[in-house]
Amino acid sequence: GVLADETARMRAEISSLRTQARVVQTRDCSACGQALDLPSVHFACAHQGTPCSFHQRCLMSDKDKECPLCGPEAARVRGIASSSARAPPAQVQESFFRELQAAESGPADLSRFETIANYFSKSLI
Secondary structure, eight states: OHHHHHHHHHHHHHHHHHHSOOOOOOOBOTTTOSBOOSSEEEETTOGGGSOEEEEGGGSSOTTOOSOTTTHHHHHHHHHHHHHHHHSOHHHHHHHHHHHHHHHHTSSTTHHHHHHHHHHHHTTOO
16 A cells, blocks of 8 residues: 555665765755855755755754754654653553544544544554
């Protein structure tokens, strides 16, 4: 299905990132917009379809391991995943059934499906 295809695509991309060189042709700093010069730092995040590149002086710290443009969104997603994983099973179950019951009073079956899909996507049920 679609999920299997997406998973296979992501695995192939991860393998490619680990084993193949990437040519970065970004000419401008993603922070200040000026032409890149050395030293510069490149991230493989591809924010808005192109790799993020920065003058080293434009980064907050020499120790930045995450793109300052894409990092906040990635951190938000990691936070959601980790908080869901830490919730006790009984609390997750109670929350799931409460949301499902609220969805039943909503329009058609779509809202129930969305609730179930949301919990499946977080690997909670």
